[in-house]
Amino acid sequence: MMIPFRALVRKDVQLFFVDRRALLMSFAIPIAIGSFFGYVLGGAGDQANQSKIPVLMVDQDRSAISQEIVKQLSGEKALDVKTSTPSEARAAVRKGTATVAVIIPPNFGQAAGAAFFGPEQKPEIAVLFDPSHAAERSMVTGILTGDVMQAVSKEMFTGQTGREMVKDSLAQVEQSQGLAAEDKKTLEDLLRSVDRWNQQSGQSASGGLSSGLSRGLTMPYTTHEEAVTARRNVQYNGYAHAFAGMVVQFVLFLGIDVGIGLLQQRQRGLWKRFRAAPLSRGLLLGSRAVSAAILAFLVVQVNFLFARLVFGVRVEGSMAGFLGVSAAFAVMTAGFGMLVATIGKTPEATRGLSIFATLIVVMLGGAWIPMFLFPQWLQKLTVIVPTRWAMDGLEAMTWRGLGLEAAVAPIAVLLLFAAVFGGLAVARFRWEAEG
Amino acid sequence: MLEVDALKKSYGALVAVNGVSLHAAAGETIGLLGPNGAGKTTTVSMIAGLVRPDSGSVRIEGRTLAGDTDPNKRRIGLVPQDLALFDELTAQANLELFAALYDLDGAAAKRAIGEALELVGLADRTNDRVKNYSGGMKRRLNLAAALLHDPQILLLDEPTVGVDPQSRNAIFDNLEVLKQRGKTLVYTTHYMEEAERLCDRVIIIDHGKVVADDTLQGLYRLLPVTNLLAVELDDTRDGDGNDGLRLNELQALPGVRSAKLEAGTLRVGVEDLATETPRILQWLVERGHLYHHVASERADLETVFLTLTGRSLRDA
Incomplete structure (x- = not known):
């Protein structure tokens, strides 16, 4: 057989x-x-060759805050950020050559600073995205949130715009008639504290010292990311x-x-x-x-x-x-x-x-x-x-x-x-x- | 050598084979003649053990063939109607495989392959891939593949389908050699010329049933006439200008068995051509019927099939 x-x-x-x-x-x-x-x-595991999300950045504000946001986003490893105009950005997303476009409108920095301390209306950042790349949109929005928070808080606590805005806000609160006395005092104390902080951090900076808030508000944690493969030092x-x-x-x-x-x-x-x-x-x-x-x-x-x-x-x-x-x-x-x-x-x-x-x-x-x-x-x-x-x-x-x-x-x-x-x-x- | 008794096989409502019996002695060539769909291939498949009959039996040298692994199957060589070869492999590789199916390898296989290829005239094309063979060469290799284990009985299912006359003759020559070597051949065909050339005995099958089983001479004896004289007439009017040929008078002549006129040709069935032909031609001349061509025809298996079934072999 x-x-x-x-x-x-x-x-x-x-x-x-x-x-x-x-x-x-x-x-x-x-x-x-x-x-x-x-x-x-x-x-x-070649990180240099890993793909990045193409993002177009339109800065119509040109303020210190908006420029800081552009700088922060450009430094993100996962993003490939290029500057553009509103019409070009929209056309690029429609054609699929860019996945996400972020448009910072005029006067964004001023409005964002005001909204940071007070009840003023929050300014709007336009995020245009390719609907076939919804996951990437979520990722860019998350990164943008952190970067905007950091840029605005940095400027508010240590920047020139922040100092002026704190002084303006303090004057407005002092002249305010509608606030309850207790609330008014609390707000005045807060703004005076921030003003004093600004003055101290300005002196420290000129003396070569850096303060904790010179980078603005950042995430209160960092992550240690480790790809779990067969053994340590063995890349996926x-x-x-x-x-x-x-x-x-x-x-x-x-x-x-x-x-x-x-x-x-x-x-x-x-x-x-x-x-x-x-x-x-x-x-x-x-x-x-x-x-x-x-x-x-x-x-x-x-x-x-x-x-x-x-x-x-x-x-x-x-x-x-x-x-x-x-x-x-x-x-x-x-x-x-x-x-x-x-x-x-x-x-x-x-x-x-x-x-x-x-x-x-x-x-x-x-x-x-x-x-x-x-x-x-x-x-x-x-x-x-x-x-x-x-x-x-x-x-x-x-x-x-x-x-x-x-x-x-x-x-x-x-x-x-x-x-x-x-x-x-x-x-x-x-x-x-x-x- | 081979005894087939009352084989029956149905596929649903279709009765493919209905009580076919045949007996073949050693060295005898049996022709299974019938139109397409008559049940020839199913009969051969049952003999080869490919299809299980509903009833009936196949015995080889007195032993009933039973089961797929019955060693008695070694006595049978099957030449399927299809070209059952691997086109992508060489003739040698094909034959090595088919030899191995019968436990032949090494020197035994080599010898068997050499002899088979020599017989069919392909010894010089051993290492060619089959896909490069002509249709006739493939048919010959198809035959060679069935001979490797030196079977006593060879079942040939329309082995010349689709080949040119030259290759057909070559295959006939091969089969005649095998016949001389004492092999029993069972040959299915719907070509009467093949059956007439090769077969000692012809079994005519129609609609799954045997309608005749005899030698060629025996089958011809079933016919009312075996010899025909065909006379092409110039004119069917006689010398006096009277219209019509008096067939009744012609049929009354001694030795004349039948007479009919078709499209100006008079066909007369006679017992003996040599004796009757001059008499018939003289009868025509005496009555003023001129003719321009005379030919003789002999009844063949086509005529036999027509006589037995009422239908033509190829139209059936």
Whole structure:
């Protein structure tokens, strides 16, 4: 029995390697797309090459406060700030060449200072944004809030505008007739304290000393940000995720080719010749499943080897776990391929349907976009999608650097899927072409 | 060697094969003749063990064929109607695979492949990819693939479909060699010329049923006439200008079995062409019927099929 089994497996491997399309789909394309996505997703931790949000800044005020806001925003690492005019900024956002435009209106500094101490109406900063980039708008608005607060408070406590405004406000309060005596005294005390502070900080500055409020009001905390990867000093490698996603997708395409190949062989009468020989159906289907698993495993390894050599993607976790997840995914792919062969009556009808199904499960597996962007119910649903387990397993063993125990669940689930797919395929497989 | 008894197979309401029986001795060539859809391929598929019959049995040397892994299947070689080959692989790689299906590898496989390729005349194209072969070469390789395990019975399902006359003749030559080697051939076709050239016995199948099973001579004996004389007349009027040919008088002549006039051609069925032809031509001349062309025709399997089913083989 081993001679025909070996020959049938060898035949499938031979056919794979003489088929240029299969080689392209299994090696060249996933490597190309994985490289591209890896680069787009941050590459191998190269911060200089990370993308920045393009922001256009329109300063119609030209006050000390507005200029300070522009300066603060320009210093933000995540933003690529350029100055512009209102009409140009609006046109750029509409065309999509800028994601956000911030317009500081005339007299903003004066109005913001007045609103800082008193009940005057708050001035308005216009934020124009590309609605297809809502997340970036939120990020820019958050940064802007901090920068405006810092710029206005700095000017109010230490700047010339602030001193004049405190004096004006004090005079207004002293002359005010409508305020309750107790409120009036409290406000006068506050403004005199600020005035004294301004005078002291002015003297300190001229004497070479800096005061605590010379930078304005700032956030009362700082953050220590740490990317949690396999180990300290091991940077996140975006290529690991990208290659995992593309490998999962294109190995499943290989599975489709396995199924379609079976249908084509049946259509071309090759199965008649196989079945005329004294061989069991189990051997015929089993040899196809084994060859498919071998090829799928090979494709995973070659793609990750490329990622290792070119982009430094390492198996930071358990190598046995990585090989185990790869093997379980390859076996699952073989089962999937056999199942594909039972879907439609003809190769043509089957191909479209199976590609559609594959793209859906690949997307749900998180190979294209992060799963946290999915609705909550959909995130829960992904536990029944084998690609999610393949992605989890591959990522756990590569950049997350987890141990073998983290591979057990993905391996078990993938093998379970393989058993279900294989069982369904054997039960549904039609040995004779219909029609 | 091969005994097939009362095979039946239905697909839903369609009865594809309805009680087909045949017996083939060693070295005998049996033709399964019938139009497309008559049940020939289904019959061959049941003999090869590809399709499980609803009822009936297939015995090879007295043993019933049972199950996919029955070792008795080694005695059968199947030449499918489709070109069951991997176009992307070389002839050598194809044949190595098909040899391995019968546990042949190494030197045994090499010898079998060499002999098979030699027989079909492709020994010099062993390492060419099949996709570079002509249609006729593919057909010959399709035949070679069935010979590797040296089967006693060869099932040939329309093995010459779509090939040019030269390749067809080459395949016939191959089959005649196999016949001389004592192989039993079961040959399905809807080409009567092929059945006439190759087969010792012809089984005519129509609508899944055997309508005749005999030697060629036996089948021809089923016909009312086997020889026809075709005379193209100048004019159907006689010498006196009277219109019409007196067919009744002609049919009354000794040795004449039938006579009919179609579009100016008189077709006369006779028992013996050599004796009756001069007599008929003299009869025509005596009555003033001039003719410009005379030809003889022999009844063939097409005529037999027409006689048995009332339909033409190719139109059925």
